[in-house]
Amino acid sequence: MKILITGGSGFIGTHLINRLLNDGHEIYNLDKIPSPALPDHRQKIIDILDIDINDSIFNDKDCIIHLAAMVSVPRSFDDPVNSFGNNTFLTIKILSAAKAHGIKKFIFSSSAAVYGSKEGTVAETDSAEPNSPYGLDKLVSEKYIQMYCQLWGIDYLILRFFNVYGVGQNPQYAGVITAFNIAAQKKEPLIIYGDGEQTRDFIGVQDICHHISKLIHKNINNEIFNLGTGQSISKNKTKTRHKPLLKTQKKSDHIFFKLYFSFFFCSMLKYGKKQAFNPQTRLDKIKKHQHNRRTS
Numbered sequence: 070m071k072i073l074i075t076g077g078s079g080f081i082g083t084h085l086i087n088r089l090l091n092d093g094h095e096i097y098n099l100d101k102i103p104s105p106a107l108p109d110h111r112q113k114i115i116d117i118l119d120i121d122i123n124d125s126i127f128n129d130k131d132c133i134i135h136l137a138a139m140v141s142v143p144r145s146f147d148d149p150v151n152s153f154g155n156n157t158f159l160t161i162k163i164l165s166a167a168k169a170h171g172i173k174k175f176i177f178s179s180s181a182a183v184y185g186s187k188e189g190t191v192a193e194t195d196s197a198e199p200n201s202p203y204g205l206d207k208l209v210s211e212k213y214i215q216m217y218c219q220l221w222g223i224d225y226l227i228l229r230f231f232n233v234y235g236v237g238q239n240p241q242y243a244g245v246i247t248a249f250n251i252a253a254q255k256k257e258p259l260i261i262y263g264d265g266e267q268t269r270d271f272i273g274v275q276d277i278c279h280h281i282s283k284l285i286h287k288n289i290n291n292e293i294f295n296l297g298t299g300q301s302i303s304k305n306k307t308k309t310r311h312k313p314l315l316k317t318q319k320k321s322d323h324i325f326f327k328l329y330f331s332f333f334f335c336s337m338l339k340y341g342k343k344q345a346f347n348p349q350t351r352l353d354k355i356k357k358h359q360h361n362r363r364t365s
């Protein structure tokens with residue numbers, strides 16, 4: 070399959086390109102920065118906000134996997150205009166290009182942030198009530214995708230990723246697992262936003278890539294799926310798991326950031342009915358993850 074990935078040079082994109090190349094696909098990347106995994110002629114290095122939707126990078130592709138985004142929830146509060154541009158507006162551009170080039174399949178990386186601050190398990194059938202500009206931008210992008218794809222006969226899959234962790238995550242916007250790993254290695258305090266009792270559902274980046282790799286081949290379309298593990302863990306527990314990694318541990322700071330509290334984890338109600346699900350990466354193997362990070 071000829072697949073164009075937007076944001077292929079980022080954290081998830083890097084893993085996904087490797088996985089899909091291994092699967093035997095012909096992969097193209099559209100990003101501001103180049104991916105070392107691909108030759109120049111398989112990439113277009115440009116700010117997508119400036120790309121012409123008739124650009125030849127979109128020619129003859131079977132599928133677009135749209136990952137490019139401004140991914141930081143805190144940053145979206147500081148700069149909602151930029152968040153809108155690099156999330157919603159950017160998605161509309163890629164959709165318009167898909168329509169212009171007759172691309173048949175569109176896969177979108179949405180986020181659990183569309184649910185806002187719910188409690189307990191969150192299934193795909195639950196209402197989306199975002200409480201951040203980022204979450205709202207993802208939800209509006211989803212609505213555009215559904216409308217465009219229905220109007221123009223494009224098959225879509227909207228995948229709501231929960232907290233993704235793994236090797237190569239940008240430390241600046243890293244989720245708590247990567248942030249704790251980095252802090253633990255530097256012997257720095259493990260900073261918790263909130264009281265640490267918020268629960269999150271952490272999914273390994275390899276599992277995300279595995280699902281996408283499988284979904285490309287399946288005849289499952291026009292669905293919204295949660296992608297998590299179905300297991301929640303509090304940030305305080307996550308921190309305890311990191312303790313053995315620390316030779317010395319300073320008292321952690323507790324920073325309260327009330328808009329960002331969440332207590333939910335993922336139910337893959339709809340996804341589970343369509344696909345077998347068995348997470349390959351487990352948080353109790355965090356030491357292995359830490360080790361991999363050092364050696365890779």
Ligand SMILES: NC(=O)c1ccc[n+]([C@@H]2O[C@H](COP(=O)([O-])OP(=O)(O)OC[C@H]3O[C@@H](n4cnc5c(N)ncnc54)[C@H](O)[C@@H]3O)[C@@H](O)[C@H]2O)c1
Nearest residue numbers: 076078079080081100101116117136137138178180230233
């Ligand atoms: N990492 C997570 O925990 C998580 C959770 C939920 C959803 N997601 C979603 O998954 C996707 C990938 O996330 P990630 O963690 O790999 O992010 P990332 O920041 O590592 O990668 C994003 C990539 O998009 C590119 N990009 C952004 N704006 C661009 C623009 N205007 N023009 C060209 N390139 C641009 C960046 O250069 C970068 O390579 C995003 O859509 C994100 O919202 C991630």
